[in-house]
Amino acid sequence: MSATTIPVKQGIYHKAGSLRRERRWALWTAYLSLIVSAIIMLAPPVYMLLTSLKTSAEVADQSGSPWWVSSPTLENYWALLGNRMFIDFFLNSAKVTIAVVALTMVISVLAAFALGRMRFWGSQALATGVFLTYLVPDTLLFIPLYQIVGGLGLLDNAWGLVLVYPTLTVPFCTWIMIGYFASIPKELDEAALIDGANWMQMLWKIFIPVALPGIIAATIFAFTVSWAAFVYPTAFITSPAEMPMTIGVVSQLIRGDTFAWGQLMAGALLAALPPVVIYAFLMDYYIAGLTAGATKG
Amino acid sequence: MAQVSLRKVIKAYEGGVQAVKGIDLEIADHEFVVLVGPSGCGKSTTLRMIAGLEEISGGDIAIGGTIVNDIPPRDRDIAMVFQNYALYPHMSVYDNMAFGLTLRKFPKAEIDKRVKEAARILDITPLLERKPKALSGGQRQRVAMGRAIVRDPKVFLFDEPLSNLDAKLRVQMRTEIKKVHQTVKTTTIYVTHDQVEAMTLADRVVVMNHGVIEQVGPPQELYHHPATKFVAGFIGSPAMNFIPARIEEASGALNVVMNNGTTLAVPEDRVARYRPHAGKQVLFGIRPEHLTDDKTMDKSNLAPLSLTPEVIEPMGMETLAHFRHEGTEITARLDPSTPAEVGKPLALIAHMNQMHIIDPTTDKVI
Known part of the structure; x- marks a missing residue:
């Protein structure tokens, strides 16, 4: 009898597991695409903000990373x-x-x-x-x-x-x-x-x-x-x-x-x-x- | 308060479709009239024409003696309760009820008095400050009624007001509406497709079908003396049985002879009425409650017959038995103690005092 019940149980677990896995996949994909689009959307304003905090000299200086403000100023x-x-x-x-x-x-x-x-x-x-x-x-x-x-x-x-x-x-x-x-x-x-x-x-x-x-x-x-x-x-x-x-x-x-x-x-x-x-x-x-x-x- | 008259009222739509085909109706002051009929029969259109929400294509509508054909709804002095309540969602219950009076520039004190009085009648005083979305269906319907009552109009119009409520609440609100009418006594026109609502509420019921009035009368009269096959079948639940039969004369007496040869004697007081139809094919109409087992107290004019049940439905206080007789469905109401079995012939009694004979060519009750 036990031999007949075990495969059934496995079947149920397998099904639940696959559902959970599908949901996890969906969530991961959703988060990933949201993060990517947030970066794409937010990069320009962030770049604008960083640039606005730089002096003209620092803007013109090509040596450092443009994403870094060394001496922020208003x-x-x-x-x-x-x-x-x-x-x-x-x-x-x-x-x-x-x-x-x-x-x-x-x-x-x-x-x-x-x-x-x-x-x-x-x-x-x-x-x-x-x-x-x-x-x-x-x-x-x-x-x-x-x-x-x-x-x-x-x-x-x-x-x-x-x-x-x-x-x-x-x-x-x-x-x-x-x-x-x-x-x-x-x-x-x-x-x-x-x-x-x-x-x-x-x-x-x-x-x-x-x-x-x-x-x-x-x-x-x-x-x-x-x-x-x-x-x-x-x-x-x-x-x-x-x-x-x-x-x-x-x-x-x-x-x-x-x-x-x-x-x-x-x-x-x-x-x-x-x-x-x-x-x-x-x-x-x-x-x-x-x-x-x-x-x- | 006022009487309402409809004279040859017609509603025609583009393309010539007539929803209402020239109806006449006189509604007395204080009367509670219910328009009932299947969907598409023109009852709601008729109500909306009385309200002024639909233009009339022909005829006259008068409220309190004044013809209102071209008077806008706001000047007709009517109040209407809608199926989906139509409460203003952004206003409190109090403001919903006061809205009509505010627009008509009533003094604040008078508005307050009327709203509180209506709230008391409807038992919604604790809800006055709430918004409609915080109310249950039954409470919303009460507010909708309150909005009508405070105006103290000439006529109340109800457009299927209970259709959105569950069965239990519907019965409760039905009683409530009747109580309100007994208190305020305003002339009321009520539209429903539910014949039980019509029977329980109305002073007079107007049965409509295909844009015409089939019959107007007090509920009991429609039940006992339907004028047409449609009314006979529409009023009463379960519906009346219509059995094809012939009227035959035999040595001075008349009989209803069903197609399988079952012969039922026509009561003496109806012989003269039916004699002109002797030898003709008719429909023998009898309600399930008048086709029953032999346990009845009233022993006059009973005709025995035997049918074999196809389905038995025990309901508790009664048992319904369904038969098929030569292609016609027949229902009988039995005493619950009667031992009825599917497939086993059952001895029944037809109360011939309560029968109806219908001319199949005109569908009129003879």
Whole structure:
């Protein structure tokens, strides 16, 4: 009898063992690929940080490892923060971004609510059309937009950017918000209608609070696009007083073929700080917003 | 509070499909009316048209004497309870209930009074500060009802409110809804596909099928005097048996003759009613509870017959026996002490006082 039971037991152990082994393999592979991608992603910012802590002399010195800072200094940062021009770049970026985010959110929340919820003739086609405009790259759009912005007399004016960036942000944010609104059951609007709400009250008192994660995700997107925009300001802004951070740092800290590497890196890091801070605080909302509909059915 | 009238109400969709085909219905003040029928029969569409959530394609709907065809839901003075509760997830129970009153600019003190009174009626006072996600299904349904009650509307509309609850809670909430109606007495229109809910709650039941009203009446009337084959089969559980048979006249008396020759005598008081159909093929309808073993107290107009059970289901308080007779399924309700065996012929009694004869060409009960 024992001869018949032993092979069965071995069979069970073998099976459990193979499952555990498969899981271990999966974990190892997952960790390994995560570590590799983390290194690839983090290497540039770390290199930037290290370079920003070096003096110009040390940057130019080819003898040691570039990954080592022998005498760390904050002089690049102080130089930038003491430079009125750099502060203006920062303020220009902030001004444009805040205006763009506000404009984008007002337009896309209203548009998404109308397109996603108010079901009128052609709303489906319009919604698809809005998304299609997002697929047109800014490198293609800036030429005709130059004509338009020029015609409005807003060339070389930071407010011109406020007019132009929404062509990138509004379609995508509207699309996110349509998806998010679609995940809200229709009985909720019907209950609100019966409770006595009109469309604006329904949007303001029900949809915006319920869709807050989606709205935050869209806000972060609009913020990132606007803060990091490069093509449009390069094309439309020429005088340093109107420049945002992205082009200001590059155009003012590169003189001909002289690169102020330390200050460039310090400037880029300082410019990256606001998005990093915002992502860190709102990450959970961002993920919840982007994955809405995937889990809510 | 108000009466509700539907006159020739039609709902047609693009492509000409009619979900509701010109129904007429008068609902009295304080009445509890249940619309019941299989899915796709038009009952929910009818309710949504009364609410104003669906436009009507033809006819008139009046609430309290005013035609509301073109009045938006918020001005119809109705309250609705949805199947999935539709509570506002970001608001507390209190705010959910107060929302409608706040929008209508009621004074704070009045809102507070009404919300607390509704919470007391529904026994949800301790939950007022909670958010909907911290509530169980039954509690959410109570809040949804509370939201309707505080408004003190002319009409309550319920759209399958118990379908998302488990069986036990459903029975409990059913009683709860009935109690609430007895307290507040608001005219109520309730949609369900569950005939037990319809029978237990309604003052009058409206049976709908394929977009038309088959019959309207108090539950007992629908049970005892169905007008059509559909109503006869839909109301009652297990469903009524429909056995193909002929009406035959023999020396002044009438008999129902089943296809295998079993002859059941028609009670004298029904002879005149059925005589015009003598010699015709009909459907003999009899409920399982009226096809039973010979242990009954009422001995009048019993017709004996013998059938061989295929399946026996002991339920405790009764036993159901299922037979196959010439391709037709037949169910009988037996006393649990009756020794019934599969494959062994069983002596049964048909209560001919309770039978129904259906004209198979019109599906109408004769």
